[in-house]
Amino acid sequence: MPYFCTWEAKGVYLRFSGVVTLAEVTESDDAMYEDPRFADIDYFIWDASKVTSLSLSDTQVDITAVRDMRVSLKKDRLKCAFIATEQRLIKQLEQYLEKTKALKICWQMALFQDIDRARQWLSE
Template sequence: MPYSCTWEDRGVYIKFTGIVTLQEVSDSDDAMYDDPRFAGIDYFIWDAGDVTSLALSDTQVDITAVRDLRASLKKDRLKCAFIAKEQRLVKQLEQYLAKVQALKICWQMALFNDISRARQWLLE
């Protein structure tokens, strides 16, 4: 399994490694959204800093944004920190963030290249 999900006091930390597919992204989303603790969290961290490749097409990236729109209808306040270093993955996350903005998802989202900056932003 190329991801792990760790529940923290105020949020959830999802760590990906290796090659990540749409199925793993969907599974990690389901693990978070379907958990009763999701209603009480303030943030999630989607850490793909050790991912070598995100095996998603542009259409699948957009579908992921639409899935998150559905989740945002149940939880209107959430900070979402995404971490990526690999250039293709950064571009796909930028595409995802643009789609989220176009869909008018009310969550605050930002992209970082390291965990310390992401955690600092979450505390602001």
Template structure:
């Protein structure tokens, strides 16, 4: 399993590493949605700094974006931060965000280069960033 999960009081942090497949991304999502802590979650942080390659094709991206759109009916104000410095990984994550926006997701998305910046953004509940990316 190329990821580790850390639940926090208001959200979840996933640290992915190595070669990540669409199945593993779906597994992480299922872990989130089937856990009762997700009901009160305000954020997800996807730390992809140690990802070396990602196998997530357009069909996979659309499927996950559609599932997340369905979840957004219950989790209206979720903030999703991703951390990546790799161009290929960032491009895949941004494609997912673009599709989510086309589906009119209510979630806010933003990319970062480091964990501390991502944590500050997701934990700012009083002044949420309305722009996202």
């Protein structure tokens, strides 16, 4: 499995590696969203700094944003930090962030290139 999930005191840290598919993104999202602890968290970190490829089409990226929009209707306060260094993945995450803005998802979301800056933003 190319992802690892750690529940922290106030959030969730998801770390991905290698080639990540839509099925793995969906599985990790579902595991987080369906966990009873999700209702009480303040943030999640989606760390893709070790990902070599995200095997999602543009349409699948948009569908992921729509799925998250549905979850945001139940949990309206959440900070979401995405970490990526690979250029194609950064572009896909930027597309996802643009789609979430267009859908008016109320979560605060930001893209970073390292974990330290992401954690600093989460603590602000």
